[in-house]
Amino acid sequence: MSTTDLAPTPRARFEIAPQLGLAIIVGLLVVVFAWKQPGFVSSFNLFGMGRSLAVDVTVGFSQMAVLATGGMNLAVGSIGVCSVMFAGYLMQDLGLPVPLAFLLAVMLGGLLGWLNGFTIVRSGVNAFIVTLASANLYSGAMLILTKAQPINVLPPIVSSIGSYEILGYASPALVVALVIGLALYVFYRYSVPGKETLMAGANARAASMSGIAVSRSIILAHVLSGVLAGVAGLMVVARVGAAMPAVGGEDWLLPSFLAPVLGGTALAGGFVSVVGTFLGAMLVTVIRSGLLFVNISNFWLQLFLGLFLLAAVLAQRYRGLFRMRLT
Amino acid sequence: MRLSIVNVSKTFPSVKALDDVSMEFAPGEVHALMGENGAGKSTLLKIVTGLYRPDAGLLKLDGELVEFFSPRDALAAGIGAVHQERNLVPRFSVGENILLEHPPGRRGFIDYGAIYDRARVLLELLDPGIDVRAEVATLSVAQMQIVEIAKALSLNARVLLLDEPTASITDHEAEALFKVIARLKAEGVAIVFVSHKLDEVLTISDRVTVLRDGRVMASGEAIAEMSRRRLVSLMIGREERIADVAGGAKQGKVALELREIATSYGHSGINLRLHEAEILGLYGLVGAGRSELARSIIGDGRITGGAICVGDRPARIRNPNEALRRHRIGYVSEDRKGEGLVLSHSIVSNIAVTIWRRIATRLWLIPPVVERNAVTPQVQRLAIKSFSLDQTVDTLSGGNQQKVSLAKWLAAKTDILLIDEPTVGIDIKTKVELHELIAQIARDGAAVLLISSDMAEMITLADRILVMHNFAVVGEFVNDRIYENGSEAIMSAIHAAEKDRKHLHDRAAIA
Numbered sequence: 085m086s087t088t089d090l091a092p093t094p095r096a097r098f099e100i101a102p103q104l105g106l107a108i109i110v111g112l113l114v115v116v117f118a119w120k121q122p123g124f125v126s127s128f129n130l131f132g133m134g135r136s137l138a139v140d141v142t143v144g145f146s147q148m149a150v151l152a153t154g155g156m157n158l159a160v161g162s163i164g165v166c167s168v169m170f171a172g173y174l175m176q177d178l179g180l181p182v183p184l185a186f187l188l189a190v191m192l193g194g195l196l197g198w199l200n201g202f203t204i205v206r207s208g209v210n211a212f213i214v215t216l217a218s219a220n221l222y223s224g225a226m227l228i229l230t231k232a233q234p235i236n237v238l239p240p241i242v243s244s245i246g247s248y249e250i251l252g253y254a255s256p257a258l259v260v261a262l263v264i265g266l267a268l269y270v271f272y273r274y275s276v277p278g279k280e281t282l283m284a285g286a287n288a289r290a291a292s293m294s295g296i297a298v299s300r301s302i303i304l305a306h307v308l309s310g311v312l313a314g315v316a317g318l319m320v321v322a323r324v325g326a327a328m329p330a331v332g333g334e335d336w337l338l339p340s341f342l343a344p345v346l347g348g349t350a351l352a353g354g355f356v357s358v359v360g361t362f363l364g365a366m367l368v369t370v371i372r373s374g375l376l377f378v379n380i381s382n383f384w385l386q387l388f389l390g391l392f393l394l395a396a397v398l399a400q401r402y403r404g405l406f407r408m409r410l411t
Numbered sequence: 412m413r414l415s416i417v418n419v420s421k422t423f424p425s426v427k428a429l430d431d432v433s434m435e436f437a438p439g440e441v442h443a444l445m446g447e448n449g450a451g452k453s454t455l456l457k458i459v460t461g462l463y464r465p466d467a468g469l470l471k472l473d474g475e476l477v478e479f480f481s482p483r484d485a486l487a488a489g490i491g492a493v494h495q496e497r498n499l500v501p502r503f504s505v506g507e508n509i510l511l512e513h514p515p516g517r518r519g520f521i522d523y524g525a526i527y528d529r530a531r532v533l534l535e536l537l538d539p540g541i542d543v544r545a546e547v548a549t550l551s552v553a554q555m556q557i558v559e560i561a562k563a564l565s566l567n568a569r570v571l572l573l574d575e576p577t578a579s580i581t582d583h584e585a586e587a588l589f590k591v592i593a594r595l596k597a598e599g600v601a602i603v604f605v606s607h608k609l610d611e612v613l614t615i616s617d618r619v620t621v622l623r624d625g626r627v628m629a630s631g632e633a634i635a636e637m638s639r640r641r642l643v644s645l646m647i648g649r650e651e652r653i654a655d656v657a658g659g660a661k662q663g664k665v666a667l668e669l670r671e672i673a674t675s676y677g678h679s680g681i682n683l684r685l686h687e688a689e690i691l692g693l694y695g696l697v698g699a700g701r702s703e704l705a706r707s708i709i710g711d712g713r714i715t716g717g718a719i720c721v722g723d724r725p726a727r728i729r730n731p732n733e734a735l736r737r738h739r740i741g742y743v744s745e746d747r748k749g750e751g752l753v754l755s756h757s758i759v760s761n762i763a764v765t766i767w768r769r770i771a772t773r774l775w776l777i778p779p780v781v782e783r784n785a786v787t788p789q790v791q792r793l794a795i796k797s798f799s800l801d802q803t804v805d806t807l808s809g810g811n812q813q814k815v816s817l818a819k820w821l822a823a824k825t826d827i828l829l830i831d832e833p834t835v836g837i838d839i840k841t842k843v844e845l846h847e848l849i850a851q852i853a854r855d856g857a858a859v860l861l862i863s864s865d866m867a868e869m870i871t872l873a874d875r876i877l878v879m880h881n882f883a884v885v886g887e888f889v890n891d892r893i894y895e896n897g898s899e900a901i902m903s904a905i906h907a908a909e910k911d912r913k914h915l916h917d918r919a920a921i922a
Contacts, residue, residue, distance in 0.1 A: 276767050277774045283764060287753040293711070293744055294764045294819060295735035354755055 103348060106363040110370055115372035124377050127253040128180030133373050135246070138257035139319045140365035143336050144343025145268060146312035148361050152272070153285040153305045154353025155211030159200060159219035160313045160340045164332030166226050167193045167314035172327025175242070182241055190314040196222055197310020201303035223333055235327040236289055243325030257319040264312070269358040281305055286354025338389050339368050346396045367392070412473055412489055412569035412601060413437050414459070418449070421454055428454040429627040431468070436570060436601045441592060442631065443612040444605045446622035447646055447838030449808035452605055455622070456572055457502045457605075460492045461485035463563035472570075491563025492572040492745065495500045495836070497555050499562075501548035506530035508547050533561040537591045552697070553584035560591065570601045577611060578836050581775035581864075583695045585748070589615050607838060609639055621645040629869070647840045658721040663687030666722065666858035667827050669708070673716035676703040681808045685827065690849065690859045692873030692890065694866070694901055700882035701862045702745055705829040709742045721827070734763060738827070745832035745862070751800030751816035754805035758797055761804050761815050765823035798915070810841035817848070828852060831862040846872055870897035878904040 117124040143160060150157040171189035173188065174180045180188070196218070204214045248256055271278035283290040284301040292298045314330070320331045345351065346367060347360020375385055414436045421429040429451045432571055436442045448454050457463040459470065461479030470477050472488060479485045485492075499508045505527045507514070510691045515525035530543040538557045547555060556576055563571055573592075592602055592615060606612050612619065612634075619637055621628040628645040629637075672681040678700055685691045693701045706712045708719065710728040719726050721738045736739040744750035752761055763770070763782045766804060770785055771777050783800060790800065793814040797807060804815055813833065814840040818824045819829055830849060863869045869876060870892060878886035878901050886904025890897055 270776070274776045274778070276777065279760065279767060279777070280764075283756060283760065285751050286755050287749075289750050290753050291764075293731050293733045293742065293750045296764065297730070297732045354753070369493075408467045 085253065103357060103360045104345060105362060106166075106360065106367060110363060110366045113367070113370050113374060114166060117370070117377055123375040124198060129373065129377075130250055130253040131255060132256040133369055134253065135255040135319075135323055136372070137365060137369040138255060138261040139316050139323075140339050140343060140368050141261040141362055142312055142316035142319065143340045144347075144361045144365045145264060145358075146316060147340035148268075148344040148349050148356050148358075149305050149309040149312060150211065151285075151349050151351060152281050152356045153211075153302050153352060154288070155204065155302065155305070156341075156351075157200065157211065157306065157309045157313075158215040158337065159196070159222060160309065160316075161332035161334055161336035162219040162222040162226075163193050163196045163313040164312050164317035164320075164336060166196060166222050166228055166306060166317075168317040168321055168327045168331045169226050169230050169235065169329060170237065171318060171321055173230075175239060176235045176237050176327075182239055189318060190311055193310040193312075193314025193317070194307045195310070197306040197308070197313070198303060200310070201306030204306070205299040205302050227329060230329055232329050234329060238326060239323075242322055244283075246322035246325060257322065260315070260319070261373045264315070265358055265362055272356055272358065277301070277304060282354055282356065300366065338393065339365070340395050342368055342389060342396070345393060348400070351397065351400065364396075413471075414457070414490065414570045414601060415471040415474075416459070416467050417471060419455070419458060419465045419470075421458060421463060421466050426625075428625050429458075429465075430589070432622070432625070432627050433468075434620045434627060434630050436603050437618075438569065438599045438601045439596055440618060441596055441602045441604055441616040443616035443619040444603055444622070445607075445612060445619060445642065445646055446628075447840055448810040448836075449624075450622040450838075451625040452622055452644070453574075453725075454625075456492065456574060456603075459485065459490060459572065461490075486566050486568075489567055489569040490572070491560075491566060491568025491570070493556060493559040493563060493574065493576060495574045495578065497552075497559070499547045499555055502546060504546055504560055505541055505542050505550070506543040508558055509533060509543075509565050511562070512566060520781055521574075530561070531567070533564055534558075536564075536594060537561055538587065545887060547700070551580075551584070552586065553580040556588065557591065558582065558643060560595075564595075568600070570603065571595065572603045572605070574605045575836055576604070576605070577606065577608060579697065581698070583696075585611070604752060607836065609642060613637070613639060613642075623648060624636065646838070662689045663856065663858075664722075667708070667860075668720040669717065670720070671717035672704075672707070672714060672719065674703065674707040675713035675715055676700060676882065678704055678707070679716070681884055683877060683884065685858045685860055687826075687858050688853055688856050688875050689875065690853045690861050692869045692876040693860060693862045693879055694869050694876055695864070695871075695879035696905070697864055699879045701879050702831050703882070704879070705742055705831055705862060708829065713740075735823060735825065736768070739823075739825045740827040740829065741765070741823055741825035742829045743817055743820055743831060745835065747812055747816045752804050752812060755803055757801045757803055758790070758795070758807075758815055759783060759786050759800045762789055762819045762822050765819045785822060787816075789821045792821070793818050794844065810837050813837055813841070813845070817845070821852070825857065825858070827830060827858045829860045829862070832864065833861075834863075834865065834868060840869075866898055866901065867894065869901075870894050876901065878908075879907040880905050883908075 087094035087189050091336035123129060129223060137367045147157055167189040170192045171185050174185035174188055175182060204211050224308055250256060250259065272282060280296045281301040281304065284298040288298050317332055321327055344356070344361045348357040349361060351354065371388060372385055390396055416432060416434050419429055419432045432455065444452055448914060454463065461482045461484050468480045477488055478512045509530045510526050511645060515529065527543045533539050535542060537560060538554070541550070541554055541557060547558065550558065560571065578590060579755055580588070604616055616634050618631045619634055619642065621642065623646060635888050654832065664687055667685040669681050669683040673679045681704065693922050695701050703712060707714055708728065710730040719728065721740070726738055728734045728738055731742065748754060759782055763786050766785055767777055770781050786800065795811050795814045795818065797811065804812055807815065818832065833845050833849065837845065846868065849859060849861065861872055870890060873890045875883050876890050876897065884906035886900065888900045
């Protein structure tokens with residue numbers, strides 16, 4: 085028996101590597117953009133970037149929660165926009181106080197996520213198809229109910245939250261995203277349901293035979309995903325000061341995968357990286373804002389992001405193969 | 412074709428897997444490759460099949476230097492392998508699988524006529540009973556193995572590696588396989604045979620090479636000059652030891668009782684009584700329905716009739732979660748890679764998973780120190796070899812993996828433990844350790860239901876033996892731990908059941 089923890093396992097090294105590489109890339113990009121356009125690091129732009137970073141991070145976490153189980157959630161954007169419009173309705177039409185409206189909107193996100201999870205577990209159909217269907221179902225229902233009209237008359241406090249500047253350049257949304265990140269880190273690393281979810285994601289059969297209620301883990305992951313999508317939607321509401329039916333939807337799809345996958349979260353399930361997801365989202369935000377600064381058309385953005393996702397997936401596959409050869 | 416391995420070495424980050432290893436496999440000979448788990452057999456096979464590259468040394472085919480950069484190179488050179496894991500496409504037909512690598516075509520389309528003709532020719536030699544058009548998923552494990560051999564032969568394999576080919580097939584099927592091996596040998600194929608079953612090796616091989624800790628202990632010695640004792644001492648570095656499991660522990664109250672149980676798997680009228688501090692053996696051939704019964708008990712299959720009592724109370728167990736938490740029953744699966752372990756997770760997680768809920772604080776958080784402290788005694792008790800508890804389980808040898816899959820139930824301290832084929836593919840030394848451990852678990856008061864196809868194991872360990880055949884219990888006797896008596900009782904129970912069944916069948920045919 086020799087269980088002294090001296091040498092790091094080959095595995096452990098590769099778990100750190102992608103995050104470190106990502107941090108370096110993000111750092112380099114910031115330096116390059118700031119050198120080309122000093123305005124890039126102005127407190128005004130930092131504030132703007134922080135605000136959109138908060139959304140990207142939260143959207144990434146929302147996807148990560150389901151990736152952990154080896155599934156995926158194509159309805160992140162749809163759930164987000166449903167929460168957005170619901171919050172707007174509660175505040176404008178019902179005149180509910182802002183905190184209550186926000187809370188209920190987030191709960192709606194959780195409910196829609198629960199519906200996804202429940203359907204997947206009950207039907208045995210894979211998450212891809214179920215969430216593809218529900219994504220259209222949710223946003224279709226939202227468009228019918230709201231007639232695609234934005235809800236503009238919100239209490240002024242909403243937009244003042246959105247434009248509030250902590251220490252001159254940090255947005256409250258970013259603080260929320262950081263707190264969520266911390267909570268998720270603890271959840272996956274130290275909590276019973278978090279650890280069980282990862283185990284169910286890595287090998288559902290073995291997890292179930294070890295006494296884990298796998299179905300419950302999957303449903304929980306979707307509820308968590310829905311709640312986070314709702315929170316991301318509300319961040320946008322605060323930013324624009326209105327509930328717009330054009331928020332979320334397919335615009336969130338690519339970034340939602342990019343952040344976790346770039347950060348090293350396994351598509352096959354069973355392993356997540358909270359820090360990596362944060363860094364992945366940073367990369368997305370920095371590129372989006374940076375390209376704007378150096379006057380490169382938005383069309384390029386899409387192309388770049390697609391390219392990054394592909395590269396990240398290939399890198400993951402390569403690491404997997406490499407590890408297989410090693411053992 | 413003669414395959415020579417010359418001074419091959421291979422080092423992994425934590426271990427020297429092969430240390431200057433040389434051996435030679437000659438045409439028309441069955442060459443047994445033996446060694447304990449972790450001795451380097453798998454690594455050697457992977458080098459020979461082109462999956463790994465050696466750090467030093469070389470491979471020669473008929474004296475010519477060869478270098479393999481991928482499994483394809485090895486195949487092209489005429490080295491075929493049948494691995495422990497099946498590598499067939501279940502939904503494809505037998506013929507399609509055999510010719511998967513190089514399907515005969517006509518004008519860019521697959522020529523199915525030619526596929527089935529060629530596949531039939533290949534199977535003619537091995538087992539004409541297999542239908543070339545049948546879906547592979549419908550075959551038995553033994554038949555799949557034959558299909559894999561045919562597949563290797565379709566690529567003109569002149570060296571055939573068989574990795575534990577008899578691990579999951581019945582004795583009867585193994586006999587058939589040995590006939591196939593004899594035929595291939597007569598055709599001049601060089602056959603490399605990896606097995607843990609000593610008797611098998613002594614019967615069918617011509618030569619034997621023994622590896623221990625990555626070094627060659629005996630290279631290509633004639634089997635005629637090798638005794639069982641010498642073989643064992645070469646493998647483990649000392650004399651064989653039989654597990655010390657004196658029976659006679661005081662049996663306690665009834666821990667688990669099945670009354671007239673029927674299941675969705677097809678069991679009917681199963682009666683069984685398992686006592687505290689007892690090892691009840693459930694013997695039967697592969698396919699007798701033993702694992703399925705164990706699964707049904709823990710709620711992984713549906714009970715359709717009869718009653719289960721845990722302790723003295725009737726129980727309805729709907730899933731393994733309830734089995735563990737409400738009824739304190741654990742099941743050590745025979746399929747350790749698929750069901751017993753989460754290979755990509757750490758040793759700690761794999762063991763602690765059953766007790767996470769118990770050791771968590773009120774906020775449902777698990778302090779890492781607490782988790783480690785809960786796991787360490789089990790790791791020590793089972794002598795699990797690892798350099799860190801955070802090591803992922805897939806980096807462990809088969810024997811250590813099996814120990815981990817047992818350790819999680821020791822940690823859970825269940826009152827009832829269903830142990831399914833605990834030593835398949837496990838080396839002799841670890842096997843003895845596991846036997847002693849299982850005996851100890853029972854002595855400590857747990858009720859153990861032991862499922863095994865290894866008769867010697869069963870007779871060493873069990874206090875009582877139930878014989879199962881065709882999803883029914885066909886015999887029960889108290890085991891006096893004398894091999895001749897036990898095996899006699901088991902075989903006569905199975906034969907009687909066979910006869911009964913035939914009788915019924917004949918009657919049904921007349922009616």
